[in-house]
Amino acid sequence: MLELVDAGLAYGPRQLWSGLSLRVEPGEFVAVLGANGSGKTSLVRAILGLQRLSEGTVRVTDGIGYVPQQRRIEPLTPLRARDVVGQGLDGHRWGLGRSADRNARIGAALEAVDAAELADRPVGLLSGGEQQRVRVAQALVAGPRLLLCDEPLLSLDLRSQRTVTALVDRRRREAGTAVVFVTHEINPVLPYVDSVLYLAGGRFRVGTVEDVFTSATLTELYGVPVEVVTAGGRILVAGIPQAHHE
Amino acid sequence: MSEIFNFADYGQLLALVHNSIAAGAVLGLVGGLISVFVMMRDMPFAVHSISELSFAGASGALLFGANVVLGSLTGSILAALVIGLLGTRARDRNSAIGVLMPFGLGLGVLFLALYKGRSANKFGLLTGQIVAVDTPQLSWLLVTSAIVLVGLVVVWRPLAFASTDPEQAAARGVPVAALSTVFMVLLGLTVAMSVQIVGALLVLSVVCTPAAAAMRVTASPVLVTLLSVVFAVGSVVGGILLALGSTIPISPYVTTISFLIYVACRIIGRKGPLLTKSAAQGTLVNGTG
Numbered sequence: 001m002l003e004l005v006d007a008g009l010a011y012g013p014r015q016l017w018s019g020l021s022l023r024v025e026p027g028e029f030v031a032v033l034g035a036n037g038s039g040k041t042s043l044v045r046a047i048l049g050l051q052r053l054s055e056g057t058v059r060v061t062d063g064i065g066y067v068p069q070q071r072r073i074e075p076l077t078p079l080r081a082r083d084v085v086g087q088g089l090d091g092h093r094w095g096l097g098r099s100a101d102r103n104a105r106i107g108a109a110l111e112a113v114d115a116a117e118l119a120d121r122p123v124g125l126l127s128g129g130e131q132q133r134v135r136v137a138q139a140l141v142a143g144p145r146l147l148l149c150d151e152p153l154l155s156l157d158l159r160s161q162r163t164v165t166a167l168v169d170r171r172r173r174e175a176g177t178a179v180v181f182v183t184h185e186i187n188p189v190l191p192y193v194d195s196v197l198y199l200a201g202g203r204f205r206v207g208t209v210e211d212v213f214t215s216a217t218l219t220e221l222y223g224v225p226v227e228v229v230t231a232g233g234r235i236l237v238a239g240i241p242q243a244h245h246e
Numbered sequence: 247m248s249e250i251f252n253f254a255d256y257g258q259l260l261a262l263v264h265n266s267i268a269a270g271a272v273l274g275l276v277g278g279l280i281s282v283f284v285m286m287r288d289m290p291f292a293v294h295s296i297s298e299l300s301f302a303g304a305s306g307a308l309l310f311g312a313n314v315v316l317g318s319l320t321g322s323i324l325a326a327l328v329i330g331l332l333g334t335r336a337r338d339r340n341s342a343i344g345v346l347m348p349f350g351l352g353l354g355v356l357f358l359a360l361y362k363g364r365s366a367n368k369f370g371l372l373t374g375q376i377v378a379v380d381t382p383q384l385s386w387l388l389v390t391s392a393i394v395l396v397g398l399v400v401v402w403r404p405l406a407f408a409s410t411d412p413e414q415a416a417a418r419g420v421p422v423a424a425l426s427t428v429f430m431v432l433l434g435l436t437v438a439m440s441v442q443i444v445g446a447l448l449v450l451s452v453v454c455t456p457a458a459a460a461m462r463v464t465a466s467p468v469l470v471t472l473l474s475v476v477f478a479v480g481s482v483v484g485g486i487l488l489a490l491g492s493t494i495p496i497s498p499y500v501t502t503i504s505f506l507i508y509v510a511c512r513i514i515g516r517k518g519p520l521l522t523k524s525a526a527q528g529t530l531v532n533g534t535g
Contacts, residue, residue, distance in 0.1 A: 048417045066417040075518075077410055078286065078461050078470040084411075091407035092418040094400055122465030122519045138414070 001026055001146045001178035002047065007056035009042050016042055017204055018055060022197060026145070027176040029169065029192045031183055034199030035222075035240065040182045043199070044150045047180070065144030065177075067152045067168075070132050075124040081134045082106050082119040088138035109141035110134075113167050129160030136167055140177075147171065149181045153188055161188045168192075186213065187234050213237070253491040263490060265384050270486045272391045273443050274479030277452035279398055280436045282467075282474050283429060285457040286409040292329050293453050295343040296437045298350035299325030301446030303438075304371050305357035314371075315386045319438040325350065326434030330427050354446070374445035374497035383442065390435050397432050405429055406467065443482070448497045451504040452478055459508040462515035477507050 001024045008018030016039030024030050034040050045051035046058055048066060065088070073079075079087075085106045090098065099105075110116050113133045118126060123134060132152060139147060147168060153161045165181075169192040172179050181189055186196070186209065196212045198205045200221040205212050212218075213235050218226040226239040260267075284293055303321020307314045325346060332342040358368045398405075407415040408422045409429075416422045433453075440449040460473035485500030514520065 049419075050416055064417070066414060068413050068417075076285075076461050078282070078457075078465055078467050079410060080465050083467055087407045087411065087414070088418075090403065091415065092404055092420045094404060096399060096402060124465070125518055135414075 001061050002180065003059045005057050007053050007058055009039060009046060010054045015202055017199055017202060020204055022206060024178045024180060026178050027172050029172055029179045029181065029194045030197060031181050031186060031189050031193045032197045033183060033186060038199040040199060041150060044148060044182055047148060061145045063142060063144045065139030065147045067135050067139045067149040069151045070128055070154050070156060073124050073131055077124040079123050080120050081110065081115065081123050084123050084134050085109050085137045085141050088141045105141055109137040112140060113137045129156050132156060132160065132164055136164060140171060144177060146178045151182055153183060165189050165192065256491060259490045265381060266486055267483060269384055269387050269443060270482040271479055272387060273439055273452060274482040275475055276391045276394050276436050277440060278456045278475030278478030279471065280433060281453050281457035281478065282471050283405060283409055284454050285461060290450055290454040291340060291343050293437060293450055295329065295347040295350065296322045296325045296434060297441055297446045297449040298347050300438050300441045301371055302350045302353035304441060305354045309357040309361045315383060315442060318441050322438040323431060323434035326430040330430035370445065372445050372447050374443060374448060374495055387439055390439050394432050394435050401425060401428055444497050444500050448501050451501040452482060455504045455508050459511035462511040463519055465519040481507065
């Protein structure tokens with residue numbers, strides 16, 4: 001689905017990460033975490049082919065579904081929820097031709113995110129959580145084999161966060177879609193994660209949650225003492241240095 | 247009132263101006279379509295600037311005895327490309343536009359001040375001169391419209407994608423930057439046509455207001471497009487027909503009709519867009535109520 005071999009990315013003299021190797025198998029759920037400015041979004045752009053690696057290779061399946069960061073859609077955008085989903089199906093095609101099963105596929109994608117009743121609503125008037133569900137449907141409608149989510153939970157309330165992560169998980173269990181999920185917070189995806197890629201300070205670590213979320217590992221990554229505590233099924237991390245912003 | 251309106255010889259007048267009515271209908275069609283993207287891309291300010299440069303081009307052509315339509319096209323396409331190149335981000339774009347606009351208008355005023363010909367020609371470029379559309383001018387208009395229409399049909403879907411969600415469109419392989427340039431050229435062509443008919447100062451009533459009005463009453467992209475074309479054709483052709491029986495130039499009629507449509511749409515859609523089903527899918531329903 002996705003394979004990075006010895007990948008590195010640098011902007012001029014500034015090396016974001018290097019020597020990064022990662023394999024994502026069908027149906028696997030990989031969470032990508034890291035400090036601000038550690039190159040999470042650049043990794044997403046490299047996977048999408050929008051950013052050239054400075055070293056190494058990225059091989060990726062055809063058909064990536066992409067769920068971007070939550071961002072309010074303008075209230076007067078002349079699109080209904082079904083039109084946004086439709087863009088995921090054929091928005092990139094030239095000309096005006098439409099496939100015969102277009103409406104059925106859009107309907108099914110909205111159904112899959114429990115948003116069938118939103119189909120004819122102006123997308124600009126939906127709540128943030130509803131808009132993000134529509135975006136998930138947009139990413140799923142073309143039947144992607146890899147779902148790439150870039151901080152899809154940002155600025156969503158807790159309930160919407162749970163809905164979106166559960167929907168993504170359902171898709172990978174039912175269709176074997178591989179998931180790469182960029183997030184700054186591990187807890188919302190904790191029940192679903194198979195492995196974690198943690199980026200910090202030009203270094204990275206790949207492994208299971210138990211491997212990566214230890215005081216020793218994070219202390220090594222950040223180069224300062226970091227404390228990891230597990231409490232009530234949640235992981236709490238203390239001592240991460242304040243973000244050096246991009 | 248009788249000095250302003252006189253419909254006594256209306257039938258004969260109509261026969262004389264069928265060129266103008268055809269031109270108005272074509273302009274309405276193209277303007278209505280392009281205005282959908284002007285609104286999606288938040289570019290009314292850019293349109294105004296392009297039309298001033300188009301005016302400068304046209305008045306330059308008038309002064310130097312060149313083809314006015316060609317001058318107008320040159321000015322607007324140059325302006326459109328410059329705005330497209332300078333401003334990928336809205337903030338950059340707006341400052342580039344703010345700089346270009348007075349320069350264009352000043353240049354135009356200079357050319358007109360130097361021009362010794364008929365003064366009606368001067369005024370027409372700023373405020374419209376539809377009644378004077380002759381056959382060669384109509385041919386120019388038809389060719390330009392055909393180019394814009396074919397271009398729009400080809401790029402419509404990816405352009406709409408790139409205009410409403412550039413990030414996602416880029417992720418799906420849509421050439422967002424290239425489409426932006428293509429759009430600027432199509433916009434430049436449309437603005438140049440509009441300058442010929444409604445005048446440089448009033449272009450927005452054809453290239454912005456129709457879709458702005460349509461978006462108030464519906465969120466269906468198909469309906470927005472249809473209504474926008476209907477509104478644009480209605481205001482331009484309606485304006486011509488009213489202007490025929492009067493001594494006032496065409497533009498106040500066009501802008502007034504266009505404005506009234508917008509006001510009506512704002513009132514109808516004051517609680518958000520109402521019509522949410524696309525025409526292709528059957529009856530209109532109230533989806534928000």
